[in-house]
Amino acid sequence: MKFRIPRGTADLLPGQVEKWQYVEEKARELCRRYHFSEVRTPLFEQTELFQRGVGETTDIVEKEMYTFEDRGGRKLTLRPEGTASVVRSFVENKMYAEPQPTKLYYIGPMFRYERPQAGRQRQFHQYGVEVFGTLEPSVDAEIIDLGYRFYTSVGLTDVQVELNSVGCPQCRPEHRAALVDYLTPRKEELCKDCLSRLDRNPMRILDCKNESCRRLTEEAPKMIDYLCHDCGPHFEAVQENLKLLEVPFRIDTRMVRGLDYYTQTAFEYVLKGKGGGSLGGGGRYNGLVEEVGGPDMPGVGFAVGLERVILALDEKGVELPLQQGVDCFLITLGAEAKKQGVTLLRKLRDAGLSAERDTMDRKMKGQMKAADRLKASFVAILGENELKENRIGVKNMATGHQETICLDKLVDYIREARKS
RNA sequence: GCGGCCAUGGCGAAGUGGUUAACGCACCGGAUUGUGGCUCCGGCAUUCGUGGGUUCGAUUCCCACUGGUCGCCCCA
Numbered sequence: 456m457k458f459r460i461p462r463g464t465a466d467l468l469p470g471q472v473e474k475w476q477y478v479e480e481k482a483r484e485l486c487r488r489y490h491f492s493e494v495r496t497p498l499f500e501q502t503e504l505f506q507r508g509v510g511e512t513t514d515i516v517e518k519e520m521y522t523f524e525d526r527g528g529r530k531l532t533l534r535p536e537g538t539a540s541v542v543r544s545f546v547e548n549k550m551y552a553e554p555q556p557t558k559l560y561y562i563g564p565m566f567r568y569e570r571p572q573a574g575r576q577r578q579f580h581q582y583g584v585e586v587f588g589t590l591e592p593s594v595d596a597e598i599i600d601l602g603y604r605f606y607t608s609v610g611l612t613d614v615q616v617e618l619n620s621v622g623c624p625q626c627r628p629e630h631r632a633a634l635v636d637y638l639t640p641r642k643e644e645l646c647k648d649c650l651s652r653l654d655r656n657p658m659r660i661l662d663c664k665n666e667s668c669r670r671l672t673e674e675a676p677k678m679i680d681y682l683c684h685d686c687g688p689h690f691e692a693v694q695e696n697l698k699l700l701e702v703p704f705r706i707d708t709r710m711v712r713g714l715d716y717y718t719q720t721a722f723e724y725v726l727k728g729k730g731g732g733s734l735g736g737g738g739r740y741n742g743l744v745e746e747v748g749g750p751d752m753p754g755v756g757f758a759v760g761l762e763r764v765i766l767a768l769d770e771k772g773v774e775l776p777l778q779q780g781v782d783c784f785l786i787t788l789g790a791e792a793k794k795q796g797v798t799l800l801r802k803l804r805d806a807g808l809s810a811e812r813d814t815m816d817r818k819m820k821g822q823m824k825a826a827d828r829l830k831a832s833f834v835a836i837l838g839e840n841e842l843k844e845n846r847i848g849v850k851n852m853a854t855g856h857q858e859t860i861c862l863d864k865l866v867d868y869i870r871e872a873r874k875s
Numbered sequence: 876g877c878g879g880c881c882a883u884g885g886c887g888a889a890g891u892g893g894u895u896a897a898c899g900c901a902c903c904g905g906a907u908u909g910u911g912g913c914u915c916c917g918g919c920a921u922u923c924g925u926g927g928g929u930u931c932g933a934u935u936c937c938c939a940c941u942g943g944u945c946g947c948c949c950c951a
Contacts, residue, residue, distance in 0.1 A: 569876095572945075575949095827911040838909060
């Protein structure tokens, strides 16, 4: 075989793609109800947008970006996440000048150069939402609720929300100092990754999975104990609103998200149980709009990984209510019937029914088999005999019941039968 | 980016240093006249991820590459 799909990408084939459509439809429908509007931004942006937006020291920027130069010498990067692009668009299109808040969502592919694994692709897909312009903690909660509802609406009922506050530029330095003071005397016990995190980003040490680091940070200063007079009450209010919305959550003081732009609220959706992988996450980013060149305007949002949602659905054995099979398979016998079948098929389709026929020149039996394979609800049989009387046979494939009806009644017959 | 495991037809999967590469599923055709899901019969890999090497001879041994997969890192 000459050509192969690029590493870390996947073809979504019939049988699988229906699940995606279903999940995406749920996302769109929820967004409609929560009054979010879709935004579609380019799949690539100036490299610098992500460097600045996502953060120079993040893994994404340091080693995972698909960066290239175009023929005009411009440095471009395939978007590794959605927020930076949406913020850019928000600023560039001066949406900040309109009545706030601005509520946007997106669904689409993202790109990160990583080693592929289950639930990790180089081209993967995210559904994300962003709200700009409001500091209201109830909006943080609303967003968390929306994400949570998304999971439950597709059938993932055992999703846990993990919540934390990562503070703001006001209070973070104090916590950072306390954390460094606490850890420095014990730095021999840190793993090598965390040793370097000690100066670069000590907060990340808190969610290191290394056992020794975990033990060490058990008693370490927690960000939530250092929250300032803005962040503290904000965090409390988010929790209060989550309770009002009956979103089950758990405070995880170790959770620190990997992107630099988060302030205050940070959250993650994880699957309960042993696997417990992350299905999505998000948080507030009050400095990002300004960082990207806009006014000082706050934002909050989440992103969910669609691959992981589909994977979780498969693992949990969730049956999606997908429509399957055609409404009517038209069998024709003989040249004249075949000819009439062409327009008959169109009539069925015009009426909104899904209809198919044999184009492999199969005989009666073969056509029946084909109809069965396509899970046809009905088979319409048009042969010489029927043609003579201007009638047509209709067989209910589930019951086996068959009758002959007037040719013009076929569409109505099937449309009626489909309702029940 | 690092480490382990793996790579045979559309899918699943056996197999051997040497002139036919099991089997199951799927698919195609047939089992008297125009009827599916069951059964029966027949067909379906000049070829064993790619490229080198060892050998008289490799799908089977060695190496590299590519890809998959699991763990780590990180995340969606």
